[in-house]
Amino acid sequence: MKELAELITKELSSVVDMIAAVVIAVALCRFLYGYLQNIFKQDNGSINQALRIQFGSSLALSLELLLGADILTTAIAPTWDEIGKLAAIAVLRTALNFFLERELKASEDDKPSGKKSSVSVEAQ
Template sequence: MKEIAEIVTGHLSSIIELLAALVISVALIKFLYKYIKHIVHPNEGVTNQTIRIHFGSALTVALELLLAADILATAIAPTWDDIGKLAAIAVLRTALNYFLERELKNNESEMRKAKD
């Protein structure tokens, strides 16, 4: 039973990592498309901040997915070394996510103030 759980957890972790890569890839393609469109036609109502906010939001989702994948990867019979690595990764990704979310909220509030 433990072997089946390890196999399923390993595959699920890999699938989640692929999903995170897909989220980043799609967000990057959208970012580049919108940015190039903004450069070519700067007066169409899309700002650099709006483009950055959408891309940043996708990155926060990807960071959360990657953290979930790391948790799954160490869920079955972890060693102390695995737990230490997971803790370091979790702290780094959580800090990145926190500061990214904070910047996104600041940008959104600035955009609302500019509209009012």
């Protein structure tokens, strides 16, 4: 039974890692597409800000997914060495996520009122 739990946990961890990689890849493609689409427009500052916020939100999500995958990896009978590594990884990823979320909130607060997304910016 323990072997089955370890196998399921390791496979689930791998799936969560892959999902995080897909989130990052999709976010990067969307960012590059939006950036290249708007690069030749005269007033692209607010549009680029919306792209940065969307990309940053995706990175924050992927950091949370990766932390979850690391927790799953060490969930079944961890050694003290694995626990120490998980603690270091958790501290680093949590700190990165904290500062990223703070930057995103500050960026959203700086947005002019009435411009909630890149679609509404383009319509105006």
